[in-house]
Amino acid sequence: MKKLLIVDDSKAMRMIVRRALRQANLxxxxxxxxxxxxxxxxxxxxxxxxxxxxxxxxxxxxxxxxLKAVRSEGITVQFGFVTxxxxxxxxxxxxxxxxxxxxxxxxxxxxxxxxxxxLGLA
Amino acid sequence: MSAAIxxxxxxxxxxEAASEFATTTLDAALETADASGVLALDLTxxxxxxxxxxxxxxxxxxxDAAGCQTLAKALFASDDDLPDTDVSDALGExxxxxxxxxxxxxxTVQLPLSLGLPIVMxxxxxxxxxxxxxxxxxxxxxxxxxxxxxxxxxxxxxxxTPA
Numbered sequence: 001m002k003k004l005l006i007v008d009d010s011k012a013m014r015m016i017v018r019r020a021l022r023q024a025n026l027x028x029x030x031x032x033x034x035x036x037x038x039x040x041x042x043x044x045x046x047x048x049x050x051x052x053x054x055x056x057x058x059x060x061x062x063x064x065x066x067l068k069a070v071r072s073e074g075i076t077v078q079f080g081f082v083t084x085x086x087x088x089x090x091x092x093x094x095x096x097x098x099x100x101x102x103x104x105x106x107x108x109x110x111x112x113x114x115x116x117x118x119l120g121l122a
Numbered sequence: 123m124s125a126a127i128x129x130x131x132x133x134x135x136x137x138e139a140a141s142e143f144a145t146t147t148l149d150a151a152l153e154t155a156d157a158s159g160v161l162a163l164d165l166t167x168x169x170x171x172x173x174x175x176x177x178x179x180x181x182x183x184x185x186d187a188a189g190c191q192t193l194a195k196a197l198f199a200s201d202d203d204l205p206d207t208d209v210s211d212a213l214g215e216x217x218x219x220x221x222x223x224x225x226x227x228x229x230t231v232q233l234p235l236s237l238g239l240p241i242v243m244x245x246x247x248x249x250x251x252x253x254x255x256x257x258x259x260x261x262x263x264x265x266x267x268x269x270x271x272x273x274x275x276x277x278x279x280x281x282x283t284p285a
Contacts, residue, residue, distance in 0.1 A: 010215040011208065012197045016147070019199060057218070057237050084222025085237065087229045104226070105219045106146035 002050035002121055003030045007040040007066065008082070009058045013105070017053055017082060023109035026122055037061025041069055049077045051121055056083035056090065067097050078119050082107065131231070132224065132271045133256040136181055139223025140260065140269055143216065148196050150263030158259045160266040163246045166190045167268070168213040170221035171238030178238075181221040182247075182270035183213065192265045214240030220269075247272070 004021070008014045014033050021027055032049070034040035038061045040052065052070070054063040061069070067079050079099050083090070086104035094102045101115040116122040141152035167184025185193065194204050194212035204212075217240050225235050249255050249272060257270045 010211055010218075012194070012212040012215045015198055016215075057239060059239065084219045086222060086226040089234065105222060106143045108146060 001028055001030055003032070003048065004121075005032050005034060005040060005043060005049045005052045005077075007034045007037065007052060007054040007058070007063065009035050009055065013055065013082075017112075020107070020109040020112045024113035024116075024122065026113065026116065029121070037063065037066030037069070040066055041073075044070060044075050044077060045073070051116070051119065052077055052079045053082050054079065056081055056085045056094075064093060064097060067094070067099060071098055078121075080115060082112075129254060129256045129271060129273070132179065132181075132228070132273075133258060133269065135224045135227040136220060136269045136271060137258060137260065138227060139220045140183070140262065140267075142223055143219050144262045147219075148193075148263055153261045154258060161186060161189075161259055161268055164244075165246075165268060166209075166213070166242070166244045167247075167270070168210070168217035168240050168242045169270075169272070170214075170217045170240050172221060172225055172235045173238060174235045177274055179271065179273040181217065181224050182272065183217045183220060183267060184247075184270065185265060185267040189265045189267060193262065193267070196263075210242040213242055 006014050006017050018031055032043060034043055036058045054066055056063040063081055080101040081094050081099055082103045084105045091102050100119055103111055103115055113122050144150050144152040165184035165186055167182050169180045169182040172179045172181060190209050190213060191203055194209040197212040198204060221237055225237060252274055253272060254275050255270060255272045257268055259268050
């Protein structure tokens with residue numbers, strides 16, 4: 001069992017990601033939630049996680065700033081985006097900063113499974 | 123390119139993005155046939171701004187109270203009616219997904235755009251003489267909904283020719 005952190009300011013989307021994990025047969029993982037980047041950073045400082053699934057556009061601290069903060073603090077958690085931002089520019093920015101994947105909303109459980117498979121989480 | 127044609131392109135991209143959302147997330151089809159005239163003027167909806175160098179454009183989704191409940195319950199996978207905060211949250215997420223789809227689809231013909239955060243509104247939308255609006259009534263599955271585009275007449279209409 002791995003420990004995952006879902007970061008999204010939308011309660012509905014956090015629930016959709018949880019549901020997609022279950023539908024992708026990944027429901028055995030322990031899942032925690034944060035509503036923005038700052039809250040996520042606090043949780044990541046507090047203990048080890050195996051994967052962050054973060055939205056891009058969020059109040060207070062957005063997803064890319066969270067990723068940069070995580071890396072600057074030397075936190076080695078694997079990081080992926082689940083976002084409505086699907087342009088090449090955004091994808092390139094995510095990858096250049098160390099993201100493992102970027103899933104564009106709306107997404108299927110299969111897409112989530114395929115993204116987590118190379119990370120040893122599926 | 124005329125403003126009218128440009129606005130139609132934005133609305134077409136919005137409809138395509140909403141259709142993708144309906145298929146992927148609601149497991150339902152988007153239909154435009156027989157959808158007009160179902161919804162009243164006073165609706166609850168959510169707008170997300172697409173902000174570019176030439177101005178901003180609002181992408182919106184609206185429905186009546188029952189329709190908003192139905193869409194929210196589908197997102198939350200809930201059989202029970204949801205509180206207003208959850209309905210607003212769900213509408214915001216739907217509008218965000220649709221606006222993101224519009225941004226992606228228009229990336230080849232429009233200068234770089236940034237997505238704003240969702241804003242929920244209730245009532246009758248009024249635009250000024252300087253603004254223009256396009257809308258289409260659809261059904262997301264069985265739920266009637268209105269897709270809207272609002273922008274200034276003198277800004278955000280020019281599209282550069284695709285490479």
